[in-house]
Amino acid sequence: MPVSEGIGRRQCIPILYTRGTHYEVGFDVGRTFSGIIQSFVTSCKALNEEFLPAYSTPEGRRAYEDTLNSLKKNFPQYVRELEGTADGSNVPFHKLFLLHMDDIILRAQGTEPSIRQAIGCSTICVNQDGQEILGHTEDALSDTLNHFYFVSAHIISDKPCGKWKVKEEKFTSLCYAGHLPGYTMSYNHHGLVFSINTLSAKYLKSGKTPRHFITRALLSAENFASAQEILRDVGCGAGDGCSINMTFLKQEGNRVFHNVEMAPAEKTSESQLNILTTGPGENIMHCNKYLRMKIEEVNEDMSQSSICRMATFKSYRSPQNKNDVIMMLSDRTNTEFPVFRDNPGDHVLTIAVGIFDCIARTWALYSDNPKENEPLVVLPIVLKN
Structure with a gap:
């Protein structure tokens, strides 16, 4: 029986500290969280009722192989990491890879999702005097409730890996069960703090880099220039879209926050990007709808929900501090x-809320409404010397 069935919202976020190669870290994740991963794979309706049937069609299998071959060329280390998670959890690799392809495999065979889709998340960045906050609600399909965990990993390779020639990575990330780190909210030892909002572009591309792998690569970014390079992914480009909210804690000068809207590489070999940068006295609010790019979108519920959540945010005064962010992210009006x-x-639930305090260098995680509850854990943000 899936672990979330009938047990309600658990006040529990397990964490794994692990060090090794990409495969070893992935294996440790799979072995440690095998019960949670197996439960999620069993209960995930999108995987079992849509992605796996699509995988069994010629068009779906071709899209799967084209995407996997592209990743083996550009990011072989992250394919090995996911293989480790599959081996450690005793779950077939193709099932975990399909979770990372998401709707790309459906569009490849010309179908739209029939199961109601996720319509979260919300992010607020506050950049005021003495208050530098990134707050984020992690919203996901109800299948995901109780199916997530922290991974704090230190990966050292004996030779440069992948297209960006990375030898060392050290990060902490909140992860969906069976998924690579990087697609929810995370930080790395270079001081990059970021959160992700899913965006629902209509035209998705197989053979490109799925957003889950791009955000996994983002965990290696040393500065904003390298982050842009990773997101642009020149030579291939993104297969689907998302919004990235980020800042670098070790940057010189005044605090700046960035929101990057990323869209699929339609007729080019690089992702489409639109970057908004804000300085002191300015804030960023973003949900799950393109605000600055003219991209055709398909998830009407996600679009309408985003419009309504942004309207809720605008009903408040402009946020000035951490408490304002907590009140806004707790809103149920x-x-x-x-x-x-x-x-x-x-069908969609807020499974966690994160509050990054860039001055205190802490990350508070709530597993329930933050206005009514204390954080379940407050993690220190540990940076490279």
Whole structure:
């Protein structure tokens, strides 16, 4: 029986500290969290009712192989990491890889998702005097509730890996079960702090780099220039889209926050990017809809929810501090499209809320509504000397 079935929202976020090669780290993740990963793979409706049937078609299998071959060329170390997770958890690799392809495999055979899709997450960045905050709600399909964990990893390779020639990575990331680190909220030892908002572009591309792998690569970024290079992914480009909210704690000068809207590489070999940078006295708010790029989108519920959540944010005064961010991310006033989603039986739930304090260098994680609960854990953000 899936671990989340009938047990409600657990006040629990397990964490693994691991060091080794990409495969060894992946294996440790799979072995440690095998029960959670197996439960999620069993209960995930999108995987079992849509992705696996698509994988069994000629078009789906071709899209799968084209995408996997591209990744083996550009990011072989992350393929090995996912292979380690599959081996450690005793789950077939193709099932975990399909979770990372997401809707790309459906579009390859000309179909749209029939199962209701996720419509979260929300991010607020505050850049005020004495208050430098990145707050994020992690919203996901209800299958994901209780199916997530922290991975704090230190990876050292004996030779440069992948297209960006990376030898060392050290990061902490909140991960969905069976997924590579990087697609929710994370930080690395270079001082990069970031969160992700899924965006639903209509035209997705197989044979390109899935967003889950691009954000996994983002965990290696040493500065904003390298982060842009990773997101642009020249020579291939993204297969699907997302929004990245980020800052670098070790940057010189005044604090700046960035929001990057990334869209699939349609007719080129690089991702489409639009970058917004804000300085002191300015804030960023972003949900799950393209705000600055003219990209055709397909998930109507996600679009409408994003519009409603942004309207909720705008009903508040401009946020000035951490408490303002907590109040806004806890809001339930719109009963159909609340910011914090915890209605019983809802197909999408807020599974966690994270508050990064860039001055205190802490990361507070809440497994329930932050206005009504203390954080479950406050992690120090440990940077490279």
